[in-house]
Amino acid sequence: MSENDAELIRANLEVVAPRAGELTSHFYALLFLREPSLRELFPPAMDTQRDRLVQALVRIVGDLENAEALSGYLGRLGRDHRKFDVLAEHYTLVGECLVAALARYSGDTWNQAVADAWGRAYTAAAGLMTGAADLDAAVNPAHWAGEIVAHERPADDIAVVTVRPDAHYPYRAGQYATVETPWWPRVWRAYSIANAPDGNGLLTFHVRAVPAGWVSNALVRKARVGDRVKLGPAQGEMVVDHRQVHPVLCVAGGTGLAPLRAIVEEIAYVGSDRFVDVFYGASTHSGLYGLDDLLRLAQRVSWLKVRPAVDDVALAGISGAIADVLAEYGPFYGCDAYLSGPPEMVLESSRVLRRLGLPAEQIHHDPVTLGFGVPPSAAAEAPRGRDSRERANAY
Numbered sequence: 001m002s003e004n005d006a007e008l009i010r011a012n013l014e015v016v017a018p019r020a021g022e023l024t025s026h027f028y029a030l031l032f033l034r035e036p037s038l039r040e041l042f043p044p045a046m047d048t049q050r051d052r053l054v055q056a057l058v059r060i061v062g063d064l065e066n067a068e069a070l071s072g073y074l075g076r077l078g079r080d081h082r083k084f085d086v087l088a089e090h091y092t093l094v095g096e097c098l099v100a101a102l103a104r105y106s107g108d109t110w111n112q113a114v115a116d117a118w119g120r121a122y123t124a125a126a127g128l129m130t131g132a133a134d135l136d137a138a139v140n141p142a143h144w145a146g147e148i149v150a151h152e153r154p155a156d157d158i159a160v161v162t163v164r165p166d167a168h169y170p171y172r173a174g175q176y177a178t179v180e181t182p183w184w185p186r187v188w189r190a191y192s193i194a195n196a197p198d199g200n201g202l203l204t205f206h207v208r209a210v211p212a213g214w215v216s217n218a219l220v221r222k223a224r225v226g227d228r229v230k231l232g233p234a235q236g237e238m239v240v241d242h243r244q245v246h247p248v249l250c251v252a253g254g255t256g257l258a259p260l261r262a263i264v265e266e267i268a269y270v271g272s273d274r275f276v277d278v279f280y281g282a283s284t285h286s287g288l289y290g291l292d293d294l295l296r297l298a299q300r301v302s303w304l305k306v307r308p309a310v311d312d313v314a315l316a317g318i319s320g321a322i323a324d325v326l327a328e329y330g331p332f333y334g335c336d337a338y339l340s341g342p343p344e345m346v347l348e349s350s351r352v353l354r355r356l357g358l359p360a361e362q363i364h365h366d367p368v369t370l371g372f373g374v375p376p377s378a379a380a381e382a383p384r385g386r387d388s389r390e391r392a393n394a395y
């Protein structure tokens, strides 16, 4: 994309940003008016999800200078869109409705040059998405179906759900899958896979029911052994490079422990000599339920240390928010840090680690939102971990 197109698009996004919500509603209204059958591809209630397209545009514009990151992101997005039953022929109409909605909310700043810049950018983005989707279709299904083969409730609001996919499900320790349940068709939510890939092909998820949450409550309170779910392709960049030798620092909060357990398991399978330090914070004592396996492993091997912290109880002398505990135990020179849990915990832990001198490129975490509605000061403060601008983790 030319520098001129990039500048026109950035300036236009600034104009429409204050009315992003209305713009997105208008976009979907136009889309469903012109092609009513497309409504079936989306969830029944779209209120909370509606701004994702706009957030994606903000991200794309932010990465315009970084062609490699951009094509990686759009490729993953295109592959992921296969599970929504999106086809290549849908892209043209979506592009037309998007440009029409942008025009409507740009007032007199809209002109042919801006329209052409958007047209070219959308065509390029759609080309990367459909190209990646086509390549993926040659080797993978659009989604995986699977059966729940175990369902445990270690606490009232938590379920450990084990799924057996019908076909081989490729993933790396530290990644997450999106899950669609039979109770909320078309509603996909991300859940980290809590075990490293092994011979039996099972996937374990640790799900916390959030108040009034659709999918989490269904998985915790309704799901039973024998129920079937769908899985999108594994995503997430929080994977360990086993060629490295640095010590590994895992920092988890709540069910954020899931991907870090998988990472520790993978390190154990690989048999590397890396020292691994796990800090795990929970707001209550019962939140520490998931730690038993790790503590048992730590008793048997010399390379693993596990330090639980509960907000208001001293455990072996450790208490308080996990970021404060980190500040007390640091510095962690030369570590590769992996952070997972509620967004505030990830943001705060990342800040603490950077203050303690750990370079941003050694701090890894799943997506944390920055989009419209995020004040620039918050944006400047946000961590620069991989994939950091996509979306918030809520555990």
Ligand SMILES: Cc1cc2nc3c(=O)[nH]c(=O)nc-3n(C[C@H](O)[C@H](O)[C@H](O)COP(=O)(O)OP(=O)(O)OC[C@H]3O[C@@H](n4cnc5c(N)ncnc54)[C@H](O)[C@@H]3O)c2cc1C
Residues within 6 Å of the ligand: 048, 176, 189, 190, 191, 192, 193, 205, 206, 207, 208, 209, 210, 211, 212, 213, 214, 215, 216, 217, 255, 256, 258, 366, 367, 391, 392, 393, 394, 395
């Ligand atoms: C990369 C990634 C990995 C994730 N991994 C896990 C995981 O391993 N385990 C897990 O349990 N969750 C995980 N999540 C969160 C999960 O994807 C869902 O967001 C969560 O289960 C809520 O979905 P829901 O459909 O139940 O709630 P929704 O129907 O989406 O939300 C209902 C209401 O609850 C609010 N809400 C949503 N989340 C929370 C929260 N955490 N606390 C309080 N209110 C909330 C919403 O704002 C809304 O008002 C992960 C998220 C991401 C992005």
Ligand code: HEM
Residues within 6 Å of the ligand: 038, 041, 042, 043, 046, 049, 050, 052, 053, 056, 057, 077, 080, 081, 084, 086, 087, 090, 091, 092, 094, 122, 125, 126, 129, 186, 187, 188
């Ligand atoms: C350049 C083009 C496009 C971009 C940048 C884009 C971006 C996005 C993003 C970021 C998401 C959220 C993904 C997630 O949370 O996992 C999403 C979801 C979705 N997109 Fe697209 N998209 C594009 C084209 C299309 C097209 C052509 C269709 C076809 C109608 C489509 C239909 C959907 C559907 C059905 C969802 C799920 C919505 C939901 O769960 O609420 N998208 N898109």
